Structure formats: structure tokens, C-alpha cells
Amino acid sequence: MEDGGEVEIEVYEDLRNYSADVISRACFGSSYLRGEEIFFKLRVLQKALAKHNLLAEITGSRLIPNKSNREIWKLEREVHSLVLELVKEGKGLEEKNLLQAILESAKEEFSSLDKAESFIVDNCKSIYFAGHETTHLAWRSRCLLLLALHPYWQDLARAEVTQLCGTLTPDAHSLQKMKILTMVIQETLRLYPPGPIISRESLGDMELGKLRIPKGLGIYIPVPTLHRDPDIWGPDALIFKPDRFAHGVTSACTLPQAYLPFGVGARKCLGQQFAMLELTIVLSLILSRFSFSVSQTYCHSPVYNLMLEPEFGIKLIVRKVC
């Protein structure tokens, strides 16, 4: 792209691949290309699983050998063997990565091979869903889209990056000071939390206000509903307004516990700091090199595929910043 020139880019798929690359390197080290193969299969599995209606499911329906369940089982077997092949390849390697850490835990925890294998495969799947799709959705797509729609905030964030880094790559010192970008990310996660539902199971009979909750009941917390409630965020709850976070979450709303982009309690997101850092680095790099606006061909249509995804991708008009 020449200085001053502009080009239309469908950023969603490119950024998804970038995300797979980052998390594959972090998880699988030098085997990241094989990691990407696994991520690709898991993506297909994610789409197949999303066809189930979470809230209106009949108990046991996932055990019926119909076409959709057979497809899911086949994919699960394929992912299982791919992960185990990768584990065999990685055995004996000296490098320290997440996969090696999972292998060591499995060795310590389980004496049975079957249980150890399920533990390894389940953890690899969790990292994919938890670490790859979420971050991808949160920033590469939604942050860029919201900044493209709000040039005022885009200019402000770029000015901050330029002031802190000049022509240099952001480092640990400058990243810590990026207040505007942090506010933009927080506000994006409020309006578009990548994990729209947090689930829990009641471990015992309990009462919650006037509700009686029996043991074993599945509880689904609709995060976007809490994040857009005017009683909590004020009458401008639906508006993109990053400066509501200028003094942190506590001052941004009347009930800070209702801000749940990374979940809550003991099972809260393990990758929160990693994700925030990754978000800030990539956004600052993009902002320092390009300005962008939304293409007229962009069609806003979020769909639920276990995560909220833009059905037709995200098209931006991108210009080089001189």
C-alpha cells in the first residue's frame, strides 16, 4: 500500500489466523503448525456444537446417534488423535511451553493412561476456546470495528501511542501507560463480551433472593444483559463511551460485580492478563501504522457460534498513516 492510498480488507479471517498463530506458539512452541491443524478441526467442532440449543436441550439428546451427534463424535475422535500425535512428537523436547506443562501435570495426577489422555486433550480444547476465539473476537474484530466507527477515539488512541512510543515498538514500560487503549478495550468487552454466557452448576440446594435453586441445576448468566443494563451503567448504557472507565470499573457503574468479561470467582479466566497485554500490543501496532474506517459493504449481523461472531466478517477501509 502506498502512502495516502487505501484498500478494503476483510480483517476477520486474517486476524483469526493471527490469533491461532499466537496461541499455537504459546501452547505448542515449535510444533505450532501442528497446533494450527488442531485449531482448525476444533473450529469445525465449535460450529457443529453451536447447532445445539443450550437453553432448550433435552437431557440425553447428545447421546442419540443422529447425523449431527455422529459428526461431533467423529470430530472429537480426530482432535483426540491429533493431540496425542503432537504429544508423542513433543516428548523428550527440552522446550518449555504450555503443552509440556499440561503433560507434566497429567503424569503427576493420573496413573491410568486413558484418564491422562482425556486430561491432556480436554485442556488443549479449553485453551483453544478460551484463549484463541475470545481474544480474537474481543479485539482484532470488535475493537477495530468500534475504533473504525468512532474516529474521535481512534485519533485519541493513536495520539497516545505516538506520544508514548514515537517510532519505536511498544515495550513493557510504554504498554503500562496506555490508558486510552485500556479504556477502549474495557468498553469493547462491556458492549461485546466474547463469552456471552457464563455457566455454573449448583452444588447444593440453595436460596437466592426469592428463588429456590435445587442441587445440580445448570445456571446460565447472560453477560451482555448485565453489561447493558441502564440501572447499572446509566442511561447511556448502549453507547460506546470508553471514558466511563477513566477511573476504573468501580466508578464506571453502580455494581462492579456485574462487569464480567473474564468471568468471576475461582474459575475466572486464566488468561486475562495475557489477553489484555496481547490486545494492547496489537492495537498499538496497528494504530501506529494505519487509520481505518468501516467499509460500506460491511453488514452488521452477530451470530451465536458458542461465541458471538460477525456472520459476514468485518470489512474495513485501511489507510497508511504517514
Ligand code: HEM
Ligand atoms: C479478551 C480475551 C478473553 C476473554 C474475554 C476471556 C473470557 C473468559 C471467560 C468469560 C471465561 C469463563 C470464566 C468463568 O466461568 O467465570 C474464561 C475462562 C478461561 N480462560 Fe479466558 N478469556 C480471554 C482470553 C484468554 C486467553 C488468552 C487464555 C489463555 C491463554 C484464556 C484462558 C482461559 C482458561 C484456561 C479458562 C478456564 C478457567 C477455568 O475454568 O478455571 N482466556 N475466559
